[in-house]
Amino acid sequence: MSQYPSSTRSNGTTESRTNAPAVRVETLQKIYRSDSGSVEAVHSVDLEIESGTAVGLLGPNGAGKTTTIKSLLGLIVPTNGRVAIHGKDVHDSPAETYNRVGAVLEGARNTYWRLTVRENLEFFSALAGQSSSEAKERQAALLEQFSLEDKAEQTVKNLSRGEKQKVSIACTLARDVDVIFLDEPTLGLDVESTLDLRRELRTMVNEQGTTLLVSSHDMDVIEHICDRVVIMNDGEIIADDTVENLFDVFDTQQYEITVDDPFPPAVRETVIDEYHATNFNQREEATRFTVKVIGDEFYDFVNTLQAADVSVDTVTAVEPDLEEIFLRVTDDQTTVDQESELEDGEDR
Ligand SMILES: Nc1ncnc2c1ncn2[C@@H]1O[C@H](COP(=O)(O)OP(=O)(O)OP(=O)(O)O)[C@@H](O)[C@H]1O
Numbered sequence: 001m002s003q004y005p006s007s008t009r010s011n012g013t014t015e016s017r018t019n020a021p022a023v024r025v026e027t028l029q030k031i032y033r034s035d036s037g038s039v040e041a042v043h044s045v046d047l048e049i050e051s052g053t054a055v056g057l058l059g060p061n062g063a064g065k066t067t068t069i070k071s072l073l074g075l076i077v078p079t080n081g082r083v084a085i086h087g088k089d090v091h092d093s094p095a096e097t098y099n100r101v102g103a104v105l106e107g108a109r110n111t112y113w114r115l116t117v118r119e120n121l122e123f124f125s126a127l128a129g130q131s132s133s134e135a136k137e138r139q140a141a142l143l144e145q146f147s148l149e150d151k152a153e154q155t156v157k158n159l160s161r162g163e164k165q166k167v168s169i170a171c172t173l174a175r176d177v178d179v180i181f182l183d184e185p186t187l188g189l190d191v192e193s194t195l196d197l198r199r200e201l202r203t204m205v206n207e208q209g210t211t212l213l214v215s216s217h218d219m220d221v222i223e224h225i226c227d228r229v230v231i232m233n234d235g236e237i238i239a240d241d242t243v244e245n246l247f248d249v250f251d252t253q254q255y256e257i258t259v260d261d262p263f264p265p266a267v268r269e270t271v272i273d274e275y276h277a278t279n280f281n282q283r284e285e286a287t288r289f290t291v292k293v294i295g296d297e298f299y300d301f302v303n304t305l306q307a308a309d310v311s312v313d314t315v316t317a318v319e320p321d322l323e324e325i326f327l328r329v330t331d332d333q334t335t336v337d338q339e340s341e342l343e344d345g346e347d348r
Contacts (some may be wrong), residue, residue, distance in 0.1 A: 009084040020087030022179050022211035023072060028081035030067050041066045041067040043079070043235040051178070054201070054208040056222030058326055059232035068232070072213070083249050085179055099128070102172030106184040110168040113157040117148055117167050120156060124174040125312040135174075142170040146200055156338055164191030166200070174205070179211045180204075186221050194221065201225050219322035229322065231329050239329045246325050254292050254318040260311045269307045275301050286313055292324060 004336075025047040032039045032319055042064040049055050059065050070076045073085050074090040083090045085097040102112055113118045121142060125135035143149045146166040151159060156167055165185065172180055185201070186194040204210040216222055222229060223243055231239040234254065239246060261282070269286075271277040275291040293301055305312055 001015065002205055008275045009149070021048045022051040022053075022086055023047065023213065024082075024084045024087075025068070026073065026084075027081045028068065028083065029079045030064075030071060030072055030076065033077045035311045038257050041235055042071070042078075045231060045232075045235075047236055047240070048185065048215060048238065049211055051086075051211050052205060053228065054205045054212040054214065054226045056226035056229045057213055057215040057232065058217075058219070058222060058229060058322075060330055063232040064235040065232055066183070067235075069103070069105075069183065069213065069215060072181065073101060074098070080342075087140075100177055100178045101181070102175060102177035103181040104168045104183065104185065105181070106187055110334065111156050111164070111171050114155060116153050116155055117143070117159070117170075120167060120171050121174045124171040128175045130176070138174060138176070142173055160193070162189045162197065165193075168198075169201075173208075173210075176201065178209065180213070182212060182216075184215060184216050184218075186216070186218055192315070194218075198224050207249075219326060223322040231326060233330050243322060245328075252292055253294075253298065254324070256288065256290050256297065256316045256318050258286050258288045258313040259331065261285045261304065262285060263310060264308065267310055269300070269306060270308075271320050274304070290318060 010042065025045055026049075028042055028045040029040070030042040032041055045064070047068075047070060057065050057068070062276065067076065071078050072085070073092055074083075077091065085100055087239040088096045090097045112123065115123065122135065125138060130138065143152055146169070148163065148166060148170065151163060156164060169180070169182070169185075182201075186197055189197065198221060200302065201212060201214075205225075205227075212223060212225070214222060226243065228242050229239070229246060230237055256279075259290055268277070268280075271289070271291060275293055275297070277289045277291045279290045280287060291301060302312065
């Protein structure tokens with residue numbers, strides 16, 4: 001639930017309600033051209049994000065994530081396609097879309113480091129044209145929400161990396177935006193600050209109805225914050241689903257296995273090659289390791305051990321993780337691409 005009804009924003013402006021999604025991208029294409037040639041960074045991307053949801057954007061380096069986010073922010077002009085925020089075209093209505101969108105991009109300084117946390121919040125509230133009483137109320141709420149009350153009078157320069165990151169996000173919210181793009185939000189943060197920020201981001205979505213698009217290489221963060229995951233590769237979306245559905249589709253399961261020694265080296269090689277065994281640990285005449293299997297593969301794995309006279313002591317299912325799915329999706333795509341390239345070659 002938004003802190004402000006969507007028809008009356010905190011700065012007093014009114015807007016017509018639309019049923020349009022918070023973000024709509026239609027057949028987005030971006031080709032960067034230079035003297036040395038051209039690169040198609042994004043090829044025909046379609047994406048819709050409903051208001052009040054958190055979507056993770058994953059992909060290997062060079063997949064086109066940043067280009068997609070910059071197109072949504074109106075920072076680059078697409079070669080083709082259309083991008084709209086709450087039904088307004090980013091290029092036709094830049095002021096209206098700017099007022100609703102915030103971004104905390106990795107490596108970019110979003111706040112004034114010589115000002116205090118409170119002064120930064122005041123500055124960004126003023127940008128949104130909020131009245132002073134509204135702004136004060138909102139600033140107090142943001143300081144509380146991000147547990148920054150004790151730091152309010154400190155200059156941002158002297159804060160820890162995690163606190164600076166929270167101030168950046170709070171300042172974005174001080175502008176009363178309702179769609180936020182976050183690029184690597186937890187990069188360089190320690191475990192506690194990461195957990196803290198993860199919780200706060202989720203609260204923003206649940207309690208204020210903020211729409212989040214989070215790009216990160218940290219799958220754990222995506223898995224814990226996001227309702228849905230979009231995976232890009234080579235400028236295209238290759239998977240778009242809830243985390244749960246992605247797990248179901250790929251049916252990947254990890255097991256921690258303990259076998260009694262001796263564990264012959266040849267069998268160890270087989271489980272590494274065929275069942276992605278890792279995390280080997282030898283202790284008290286037993287060897288423990290983890291395998292990753294899909295569906296019925298687990299039975300083949302157990303048969304392999306039995307056929308080699310290796311006795312299994314314990315089997316514990318390990319929670320699957322998004323990283324596994326991500327690797328599998330991007331691997332599958334690479335294989336498909338390689339196969340179609342081969343077929344194209346054969347046709348010629
Ligand atoms: N300004 C530019 N000029 C030319 N090529 C570019 C430009 N920006 C990006 N590219 C190219 O476009 C492709 C997609 O880049 P993009 O930065 O969108 O990927 P990304 O998924 O964000 O990668 P990363 O995870 O490494 O940040 C890459 O091949 C990149 O080299």
